[in-house]
Amino acid sequence: MKNLLLLYGDADKTGINTALWEAYKKGAQESGAAIRELHIMDLKFNPNKQFSNRVAELEIDLQLALEQLHKANHIVLFCTVNSDSIAARLSGFFDRLFLPNQVFPVGSASFNNNFSGKSARIVSVLDEASWEEWVETKVPTYHSIKRSVLEQCRIKPVHTCTIGYLHTLKNGYAQKWLRKMEGFGKKIL
Secondary structure, three states, X not given: OOEEEEEEOOOOOOOHHHHHHHHHHHHHHHOOOEEEEEEXXXXXXXXXXXOOOOOOOOOHHHHHHHHHHHHOOEEEEEEEEEOOEOOHHHHHHHHHHOOEOOOEOOOOOOOXXXXXXXXXXXXXXXXXXXXXXXXXHOOOOOHHHHHHHHHOOOOXXXXXXXXXXXXXXXXXXXXXXXXXXXXXXXXXX
């Protein structure tokens, strides 16, 4: 059985991301996955790194989040990209948890971190400005999370879904993505 961790990285719990999250969760439930949920914006922690690359003691919520990350086989992050960037609190979550020497050893010949064998997906809904930038450059702003955090910790593969700005759930484009999310949940991809 797959242990799935759903990370919700949006402050708005009534928006488009919630519908995508629920569709993915529905598909995963149908496949029999053990599902854990984590609403990053509800966690109590200082999102600012206190020291350059030195590990600061983690708050209780971050300790629990790290435990859930270690237990998961597959991690799915749902986030919104506004004004070409992810929310500062979401960025702080990754900055605080995935520091060198905290989840992976620095300067070691062997790279052993308990994240090998895990997979992930990033589902990102872009606002209009971010969508226009993505259409032009094909470089999503969440690449830093994909490459510098998840893949650096040997979480592979990391699939991504870049979704253009959704004004409403009542159109064919949105319904297509809801069906895709449910399908991804069933396959845990």
